[in-house]
Amino acid sequence: MEDERSRSILQLMVKEGLVPSPEEEEKRKNVVEQLKKIVMAWVKRVAWQRLLPRQDIAATSATVLTYGSYALGVHGPESDIDALCIGPYFATMAEDFFVVLYSMLKSRPEVSEIHCVQDAKVPLMRFKFDGISMDLPYTRLKVLAVTENVDIFNPFFLSDIGETGWKSLSGVRANKRICQLVPNLEKFQSMLRCVKLWAKRRGVYGNLNGFLGGVHLAILAAFVCQCDPNASLSALISNFFKTFALWPWPTPVVLRDGMSQHTINPTETQLFMPIRLPCNPYEYCRCNITKNTFYKIRAELLRGHNLTKDLLKSDFDNILEPFPYTQTYTRFVKIFVSASKQDELGDWVGWIKSRFRCLILKLEEVQGLCDPNPAEYIDLDVAEPNVVFYWGLQPGKTNVIDIESLREDFWRNISNGYQGLLRRMELSIVQASQLAKYAQFDTLSRKGTKASWKMSDCNQQRIPIYSQHLPHYVVGYLSTNGDSEYRSAGDAPLKFKTQSMAAALDNELTQQTYNARCHKRKIMDNFITSIKCKFLASNPLLLISETEAAGVAKK
Numbered sequence: 084m085e086d087e088r089s090r091s092i093l094q095l096m097v098k099e100g101l102v103p104s105p106e107e108e109e110k111r112k113n114v115v116e117q118l119k120k121i122v123m124a125w126v127k128r129v130a131w132q133r134l135l136p137r138q139d140i141a142a143t144s145a146t147v148l149t150y151g152s153y154a155l156g157v158h159g160p161e162s163d164i165d166a167l168c169i170g171p172y173f174a175t176m177a178e179d180f181f182v183v184l185y186s187m188l189k190s191r192p193e194v195s196e197i198h199c200v201q202d203a204k205v206p207l208m209r210f211k212f213d214g215i216s217m218d219l220p221y222t223r224l225k226v227l228a229v230t231e232n233v234d235i236f237n238p239f240f241l242s243d244i245g246e247t248g249w250k251s252l253s254g255v256r257a258n259k260r261i262c263q264l265v266p267n268l269e270k271f272q273s274m275l276r277c278v279k280l281w282a283k284r285r286g287v288y289g290n291l292n293g294f295l296g297g298v299h300l301a302i303l304a305a306f307v308c309q310c311d312p313n314a315s316l317s318a319l320i321s322n323f324f325k326t327f328a329l330w331p332w333p334t335p336v337v338l339r340d341g342m343s344q345h346t347i348n349p350t351e352t353q354l355f356m357p358i359r360l361p362c363n364p365y366e367y368c369r370c371n372i373t374k375n376t377f378y379k380i381r382a383e384l385l386r387g388h389n390l391t392k393d394l395l396k397s398d399f400d401n402i403l404e405p406f407p408y409t410q411t412y413t414r415f416v417k418i419f420v421s422a423s424k425q426d427e428l429g430d431w432v433g434w435i436k437s438r439f440r441c442l443i444l445k446l447e448e449v450q451g452l453c454d455p456n457p458a459e460y461i462d463l464d465v466a467e468p469n470v471v472f473y474w475g476l477q478p479g480k481t482n483v484i485d486i487e488s489l490r491e492d493f494w495r496n497i498s499n500g501y502q503g504l505l506r507r508m509e510l511s512i513v514q515a516s517q518l519a520k521y522a523q524f525d526t527l528s529r530k531g532t533k534a535s536w537k538m539s540d541c542n543q544q545r546i547p548i549y550s551q552h553l554p555h556y557v558v559g560y561l562s563t564n565g566d567s568e569y570r571s572a573g574d575a576p577l578k579f580k581t582q583s584m585a586a587a588l589d590n591e592l593t594q595q596t597y598n599a600r601c602h603k604r605k606i607m608d609n610f611i612t613s614i615k616c617k618f619l620a621s622n623p624l625l626l627i628s629e630t631e632a633a634g635v636a637k638k
């Protein structure tokens with residue numbers, strides 16, 4: 084019975100699209116291989132520029148080691164690839180990594196949206212390679228050649244690498260250690276996939292929004308696996324909720340590890356949920372959990388526990404029910420972020436997200452409760468590329484928020500230290516009733532929902548193509564990652580394989596709407612839809628998804 088339950092959970096994971104297909108896996112592998120080659124070419128170039136002896140140029144090497152969800156084997160199609168670039172002693176971070184390697188990557192056709200995040204605790208480059216998001220931090224070791232099988236636990240390498248070097252390496256080291264410490268890697272992976280999906284659906288995933296990040300969940304899942312090495316998948320999930328719903332926080336969660344017998348005094352930390360990294364120097368995971376987000380996480384863990392404590396009755400589908408935001412909160416803070424080009428948006432949104440903690444704390448101070456829903460949305464009615472956040476505010480509390488002063492306060496914070504050009508960021512209060520019409524709001528990340536705006540997926544390569552003739556009209560989207568998603572309301576944006584195909588439709592639309600002289604928005608929308616349908620009927624193969632095209636054409 085339990086095996087059957089575990090099997091059906093595994094099937095559900097596949098159905099939810101969480102398990103990447105062999106083609107997707109191949110693509111990711113290929114990206115990492117290509118990156119290794121680029122890094123190798125880079126280090127030779129730097130060695131040459133530094134006038135190293137010929138034999139040293141021949142002998143030098145650099146590599147990339149993956150970590151994060153990809154290396155743990157729990158990535159979904161939308162996960163990034165976290166990869167640490169490790170270079171030899173002469174390749175510096177400031178010049179060689181952030182200038183030379185940056186420009187080599189920037190000039191590659193596969194690379195888009197590249198930007199440097201130099202002032203983070205772990206400085207890195209962030210970009211998309213073949214449409215897949217990458218986080219690439221850097222560290223250098225005091226050697227001439229860094230091979231693929233470099234032993235990152237070797238104390239010789241670790242002495243004298245500085246604070247940033249330590250922090251950058253700790254991700255890879257922590258990951259490796261987690262894999263070594265779990266009794267059954269495959270079961271751990273399945274369980275972690277489930278738990279991540281639960282956290283995303285219930286709005287408690289995302290370190291920057293004050294919730295749990297991938298590394299926190301990985302350690303919590305590993306802890307549960309260690310406690311009961313023979314448990315089935317469904318029992319592990321039930322144990323996860325039970326263990327952490329009833330956990331005496333702030334007692335730290337520490338993985339059992341024969342090598343470190345270091346006991347921790349709970350007063351050592353101010354964290355609400357201290358979770359210790361399983362590698363030297365055994366620090367806690369960096370954590371943005373606040374009083375409010377802690378309450379929400381605990382409430383969600385208790386909900387999970389209630390739904391799974393009776394294994395026979397536990398219903399995994401119910402556990403994954405999306406968090407009902409509009410039924411829970413009557414008012415929301417809307418954070419609207421936009422930039423004039425898609426390429427600039429990622430950097431700007433990333434910066435604002437890195438400053439969310441101060442906005443969350445401020446809202447907690449003036450409102451008592453704030454639920455910083457980590458989901459990102461796109462307002463498709465706005466022409467500029469944008470991302471929108473809606474954070475729940477305390478129900479019943481009617482305090483008038485001085486949104487202007489809140490905005491000023493937050494704007495001061497975000498304008499301090501940003502190296503690029505400041506773009507747009509607006510704060511406003513919206514009522515739940517205004518959001519309720521967007522059916523998707525409470526069914527976030529459920530597939531196949533319809534809405535006149537959609538959830539943003541930062542990893543999705545989605546370049547809007549504006550009409551050359553009709554003002555502010557988005558003809559469709561250019562996609563490079565092969566997926567297909569449509570706004571299926573009357574005016575359906577389409578995904579095109581090529582820009583020229585979008586241009587063909589644009590011309591057709593313009594010509595016909597011009598001839599028809601219909602200027603009223605509603606009439607024009609209907610008219611455009613009918614033109615699109617005709618266009619699709621005669622060109623179905625031009626679209627990314629043939630099945631979708633056939634569906635539209637049938638209409």
Ligand SMILES: Nc1ncnc2c1ncn2[C@@H]1O[C@H](COP(=O)(O)OP(=O)(O)OP(=O)(O)O)[C@@H](O)[C@H]1O
Binds near residue numbers: 152158296367368
């Ligand atoms: N708060 C943190 N404290 C310590 N290490 C962290 C923290 N956040 C990230 N890391 C390190 O960086 C790695 C990658 O982080 P990332 O946020 O990409 O999460 P992930 O586990 O890869 O999940 P996702 O699938 O969402 O990308 C983590 O596995 C961890 O090693």
Ligand SMILES: [Mg+2]
Binds near residue numbers: 164297
């Ligand atoms: Mg990751």
Ligand SMILES: [Mg+2]
Binds near residue numbers: 151164165
């Ligand atoms: Mg990452």
